[in-house]
Amino acid sequence: MRRIATTAAAVIAVTLALVGCAPADSETRAPEGPNGYTLSASFDGHELWWDRSTESGMTDLIVEDADGFRVGTCLSAEPIYCLSGENEAKVVLVIGPEGAERAVMHWFGEDVELVRGEASGEGAPPVFGAIMPPIADESAGFQLEVLDGAGAVVFTS
Template sequence: MRVAAVVTVSLALAGCAGAEPEQSAAPDGPNGYTLSASLDDGSILWWDGGDESGLTDLILEDPDGRMFASCLGTGPLLCLGGPEASRGALVIAPAGAERAVMHWYGQDVELVRGENTPAEAPPVFAGVMPPVVPDGAYSLEVFDGAGAVVMAQ
């Protein structure tokens, strides 16, 4: 009887010791930030909201986990950052915004809408722009659900 109990306990402990720890499928972000969107190129948008300040803080990381663009403010606000070959565009939009398009040196780039934010937080958008061409300019249009422009820069 004792042998059976020892074997049972030994097997249970061996099973526990050999088990792999559970790992989250989601990437780990900066402390306190929430994963808000994953872009087609592998970049990740992180979101954080300041409870006391009311500021929205966005970080755009490349596929290797390096931050290359950030934005901090109350919005409406457009922030650009990163190298000219792949400039990050971050938008803190007005309430009701559903869609954002960058008109980037002759190309229209649909920005990804961030998710996983509180209902009272402003909508956020992100995108990685193609390389800059010598001639041209950029502008931004943000639309509400009915297609009306609610922000332009």
């Protein structure tokens, strides 16, 4: 009886030791964003998260920096653009109209191509985002142009 108890204790100890040595998760984990959001794009060390409400049809975009801090958001059921963040790292987010393929921000004398995000789901609008560079020429102002596949402007600010 003692031999069985000793053997059982040894088996349990070895099993626990092996479990402790085994990696808990051998798969590479994907970035985790806000609950229910899907990673749509990455740019300049930031991540663009996308979600669409099934009840309201509203599209919600969130940009987080490398530390997971929210630096920009945009919410709408219609085409819209949103500016937020610090002056040194202004975030531009666009919820585009159907057919939009590209977005360019003419930012104080500099043209910045926005990154097109992957928005999944039936009827999901195209989404875009970018971090703007420091202002080069304050007198130049800014203007957004969203273009279709043929290069025609389909939305502007």
